[in-house]
Amino acid sequence: MNTTTQRAIVLVLVAALMAVTRLHLPTSITHFGPVPDASWAAFFIGGFYLRQWSRWAFPAMMALAVLVDYIVISGHGINFWTHYCVSPAYWFLVPAYFALWAGGSLVRRFRTASHGRTLAMLVGSLVVSVALCHLLSQGSFYWMSASAVPDPTFAGWWKNYTDWFVPYLRVSAIYVGLAVIAHVGVEQIVRLAKPHGRTTR
Template sequence: MVKTLAQRLGIFVALAAVMAATRMHHSLLHHFDALPDASWGIFFLAGFWLRGSGRWAFPLLMAEAVLIDYLVISGQGLDFWSHYCVSVAYWFLIPSYFSLWLGGSWLARHQIGLRLQTLGMAVIALAVSWAACYLLSNGSFYWLSDSVPLPRNSAAWFANLGDWYLPFLQTTALYVGIGAVLHVLAVQIARALHADQAKLSR
């Protein structure tokens, strides 16, 4: 589906708003405490809906994520670079999130409309890109962050991977699933409007 610049900007703003609302819930927006962070799902959906706009959309979303983290941490009266979650491993969020973007972009390029085959490709694209993101973010934090006590070993890392595997997967799948439903509805509405216009033009 070809999108105008206005449509792309609208999609970007909507995705950025969802990420802001959910990523900030840790301290600044207490009434969003029930909402898990949508960032991973947002980057996958952005890659799908904004394929071809990665030169501006991905850096802006990445900058937003970092800005939100800074606001949340500094809002707690803490030094950003001294926070538990921030270390040299923090920079690995860039390739981590980009792997999700690539997964969504790959799906957008190869999908064949609202067919069962597209659903299968979506599951594969999400599974592979999510796994890459999870390994990069979790692995970099475990092996590079000073917050992880020494000694480090592979057995402990795999145990850590297992502890967080399902929560991160479920959250990402939830938001991508919501995005998929919205996508199907948008396509169906667009088709209905196009059909009505075709009838009126006869």
């Protein structure tokens, strides 16, 4: 993904994936039941493919996430700014999502010719990124959203963190795994489409 066109295609695909799944479309539209939100994976994948565009691509993705939230909340006839999710903790999503973006960027920066090492790096980076994102997003909401958690305690926070960590990691890993499969598939197609270095006579 070194050309502007390739990066633009990835940006559109990742943004569309996040927007569609974050909208929480009803089953009558999707026909597949509730589709898990791919936002966390989208930022990780974006960090990998769009590392050189981070200065503006990350803010653009962040703005899209907020816009989708606004559409969803307003669509239910609720004032966006008074919704319980939009507390001061809501803005911790910026560093939380950047942790995911940075995780993907690190994999891109330090990947090697060894597919095994790169895969191990990807797995480790994804786990750490999701853990940090969850810490920032869940932790800020737990401690700063008095309407949702009127009597916060450390034990209550830890239970909430551990209860939700594996589900968030599982969903992110599924989407990232699908992206890896697509990446390998495209690489194979491109390799097969290239003319052989030696022609027969």
